[in-house]
Amino acid sequence: MAVLIEASDLQKRFGEIVAVDGISLRVQQGEVLGFLGPNGAGKSTTMKMLTGFLEPDAGSARIAGIDVLESPKLAKAKLGYLPEGAPCYGDMTARAFLAFIAEIRGFDRDEAKRRVDAAVEKTQLASVLGQRIETLSKGFKRRVAIAQAILHDPQVLIMDEPTDGLDPNQKHQVRKLIADMAADKAIIVSTHILEEVEAVCSRAVIINRGRIVADGTAEDLMRRLPYHNTIAMHVSAGRAEAVAKALSEFSAIAKVETLGAANGKVRLRALPSASAPIPSELASLIRSRLIEAEEVHVERGNLDDVFRQITTSDAGTSHA
């Protein structure tokens, strides 16, 4: 698969503040890369450099193989961009705005109409086409901005917080739209809604203080959690010791922790030795009631924890 987005050692400072401190990444066709990171981590600045809006202080960016600094027009023609906050010309109607974008993208009259119609259908805008954009609800405004970005069916799509401020239904629609387009494009989506990464991204990078501090699939990232794939269970207080002993005999289990007791129940946590999932024998033991537990679940951890762990611990080490 072709590498459609390529950044090498992008750097940007604003006065004293280092916004982006050497970010390199590659996104292939078919990939949806999630940009995660706390506010002010450098996600938007990185996107602005990838799209050619900002000139990096050092480093370079290529869109579909074209250097953004050397041939900005060519690179921008291959690119769809949804800026943060989804800005559009509020005094225009949605129809006039999309027609303007189609015209500036170089489509002749018939083709422009076809493109606008297709984008309108994908983003379900038909009902508000005649309205001025400033009068639209937030969800519709966002969709107008998305329609603008996908109108020319670009090879590369960069979207800064595409679902920010949308209700759950609208979020679902936008995610579905992204997933539907993913196959033949390279897409970057920034977000701090971590469930979104699991929902639409094939890979994610966590950016903190202008650097990439983690890179992998959602599953890869969660594997970094100390309690990833641990087994938690409630057992009655009388049997706790026996159960703990039985559990620790498994080679797959490194350690059993007793977390505390309440109402005659004890909470146990079994930590796996590798980050392998639960051995199936354990499941059958529980089923055969050799290990008597009232409630068992696997703690996968969630991306929120990964995010917090990485972005708070790393803050101390990389920029002390």
Added chain:
Amino acid sequence: MHELARNTWIIAKREFVAYFSTPLATVFLIIFIALTGAFAFYVGGFFERGQADLAPFFQYHPWLYLLLVPAVAMRLWAEERKSGTIELLMTLPISPWEAILGKFFAAWAFIGVALLLTLPMWITVNVLGSPDNGVILAGYVGSFLMAGAFLAIGSCISALTKNQVIAFIVSASICFLLVMSGLELVLNVLRAWTPGFVVSAVSSMSFLSHFDRISKGVLDLSAVAFYVSLIAFALFANRIFVELKKAD
């Protein structure tokens, strides 16, 4: 070259229509016509002079432009930056020059419309007498060129701020200085304590003296060159300011 013209045209079209999508256009056009008329008839003594020309009409254009042109120019870039659409505009497959020229020409065309709407003045004077229409044409051309120079300065200042009110006040002040620099009042103050070349440099920057010459029917090359080069200079600065400030 073809692409430059095409993209500039598309941007200009959008900007031009944008003026008419808010009450700004109507308010501006009405006030412009009312004020040009009021100055010509009441202050300039259009009838009392008993001469078939439009001198009392053109005479006050620099002073009207001082207030009205910055009002047209202030939104050009400040609004883009405030609403964030500048990020959209500058990531479209166009060059910064196409955006700058497109916006400038749209605003200039808008002022052109305002000037065209004063044509009843010209008709009136032709009904009442037989004026030298060549002089009147020169007056219109000069007025339009001068408006372009005010506008380019306004556009350039508008790129420096997100606040349209600040853009308005700063560009009106700069235009005020450029108009005033031709007045004897100002030049006399300067003469008292500066060498002669400063005085002549300041007076040569004056909008008034150049406009006077043109509106008397002398469409001389130096006055035209003055306005055109001022426009070019301001738009060049505009280009730099857009680049410098777009990220803020």
